[in-house]
Amino acid sequence: MGASGYVGGRLVPRLLDVGHEVRCLARRPEKLDGSTWSARVDVVAGDALDPASLEVAMDGVEVVYYLVHSIGTRQSFVDDDRAAARTTAAAAQRAGARRIVYLGGLVPPGEVLSPHLASRSEVGQIFLDGAVPAVVLQAGVVIGSGSASFEMLRYLTERLPVMVTPTWVRSLVQPIAVRDVLAYLVGALSFPEGTNRRFDIAGPDIMSYRDMMQRYARVAGLRPRVILSVPVLSPWLSSQWVNIVTPVPKALAQPLIESLRNNAVASEHDITDLVPLETCPFDLAVRLALERVRNAEVATRWSGADWPGAPSDPMPSDPEWSGGTAYRDERSAVVEADPAAIWRVVEQIGGDNGWYSFPLAWVVRGLIDRLVGGVGLRRGRRDPDHLVVGDALDFWRVEAVEPGRLLRLRAEMRLPGEAWLEFSITTDDGQAVLAQRALFLPHGLAGHLYWTAISPFHGIVFGSMIANLARSASDPGRGA
Numbered sequence: 001m002g003a004s005g006y007v008g009g010r011l012v013p014r015l016l017d018v019g020h021e022v023r024c025l026a027r028r029p030e031k032l033d034g035s036t037w038s039a040r041v042d043v044v045a046g047d048a049l050d051p052a053s054l055e056v057a058m059d060g061v062e063v064v065y066y067l068v069h070s071i072g073t074r075q076s077f078v079d080d081d082r083a084a085a086r087t088t089a090a091a092a093q094r095a096g097a098r099r100i101v102y103l104g105g106l107v108p109p110g111e112v113l114s115p116h117l118a119s120r121s122e123v124g125q126i127f128l129d130g131a132v133p134a135v136v137l138q139a140g141v142v143i144g145s146g147s148a149s150f151e152m153l154r155y156l157t158e159r160l161p162v163m164v165t166p167t168w169v170r171s172l173v174q175p176i177a178v179r180d181v182l183a184y185l186v187g188a189l190s191f192p193e194g195t196n197r198r199f200d201i202a203g204p205d206i207m208s209y210r211d212m213m214q215r216y217a218r219v220a221g222l223r224p225r226v227i228l229s230v231p232v233l234s235p236w237l238s239s240q241w242v243n244i245v246t247p248v249p250k251a252l253a254q255p256l257i258e259s260l261r262n263n264a265v266a267s268e269h270d271i272t273d274l275v276p277l278e279t280c281p282f283d284l285a286v287r288l289a290l291e292r293v294r295n296a297e298v299a300t301r302w303s304g305a306d307w308p309g310a311p312s313d314p315m316p317s318d319p320e321w322s323g324g325t326a327y328r329d330e331r332s333a334v335v336e337a338d339p340a341a342i343w344r345v346v347e348q349i350g351g352d353n354g355w356y357s358f359p360l361a362w363v364v365r366g367l368i369d370r371l372v373g374g375v376g377l378r379r380g381r382r383d384p385d386h387l388v389v390g391d392a393l394d395f396w397r398v399e400a401v402e403p404g405r406l407l408r409l410r411a412e413m414r415l416p417g418e419a420w421l422e423f424s425i426t427t428d429d430g431q432a433v434l435a436q437r438a439l440f441l442p443h444g445l446a447g448h449l450y451w452t453a454i455s456p457f458h459g460i461v462f463g464s465m466i467a468n469l470a471r472s473a474s475d476p477g478r479g480a
Helices: 007-016 049-059 077-095 115-128 146-160 178-190 209-219 235-246 250-259 282-294 339-347 359-371 444-474
Strands: 023-026 042-045 064-066 101-106 134-139 163-164 197-200 226-228 327-335 396-402 408-411 417-428 430-443
Touching: 007 178, 023 049, 042 049, 042 359, 049 077, 064 077, 077 101, 077 115, 101 178, 115 134, 115 197, 115 250, 134 178, 134 250, 146 282, 178 282, 178 396, 209 226, 327 339, 327 444, 339 417, 339 430, 417 444, 430 444
Parallel strands: 023 042, 064 101, 101 134, 134 197, 163 226
Antiparallel strands: 327 430, 396 408, 408 417, 417 430
């Protein structure tokens, strides 16, 4: 459970490589279609909150990996996590599973926990109190290309040579490389039968968050950072700053930052008796993660999770589907290029390549979205050349990909309605035709007013977009 997430997407191929049969539960199974391993697993549609779907997913399953966490994807993540854990524990018992493996957070003894850490600890306890034995692995800051913790660390350190920070920069952390997390998760399969307990997992280095940023700067070849801590910055104010400076949005950053007031250091190392692993030092973990980022080899990212409030249904082809008005902007262009060349340009849209129309306007729209709590443009893209269903693409999400023919994106920016942007490629009398369609389903009066207000700009933004895409396909040297 959680195969489309940051850790799950990396764990599945490792389980397959050591000879295990894997079944993946996914709310939207098509999100797994673009993975290199999707043809080797059994995918079942379902939700951790839906007991009926869990019955199907767990039929014949021996070990349940629970890698689900609602932080940043639901407004009531504590209640949702509690309900999902209870539903999963009950379904595992009915299915006769022999073990549940859960990845939670390091819980400092004797400290008042943040809501995020308290929720993760509670989920672990629900599994430990259940009828199915549970292995609860507790990790702190995970260092790996694409992890939310690493992205926060990277952007804060690289963009701010001088930082005024809250006192949480003095909290102690014991980060762990994502490769070691995966090794422990795979190793949990071979623990003695009936094992039912928590295990702390961590790397070899203990440091403050301030030291972690300075060490990151050194590994990344940056000058030492000037870090000043003051007691007046609340987690809420800190999350606003992280929201502006990093790609991690406020809904995810705030719970993570609140957790930084707690020390995240392992209190025991019993797992080494079961998985004798020489864990990766912090500096090496950072170096490996940066290499992945710079070589565009990031396998999974934190942004792979669905965003709160984003529509989960595919774009409707019939306006009546919405129960009311559906606004459209449709354009097409005959392109003097091979369809394959057009597809390459379409598939590379967004991220560093831009949106082929008025870059400043897109930057401003992204900034506005960040300021109102949206994801903004800084999520970029996982891969510079290829897209798969479920990929985050700036403030869009890839809804459908049919290579060479169709790319459909749905908006995850803050809007008074639901929006999609679609590109399709066809041929007509031997000529390639690029079609571009924007669809907006308004929510209430605010949605109608929003579309009316921005309609005058569509000719400029969408008109220049399709024209520039067509020119770039005809002349690859043009770019966005």
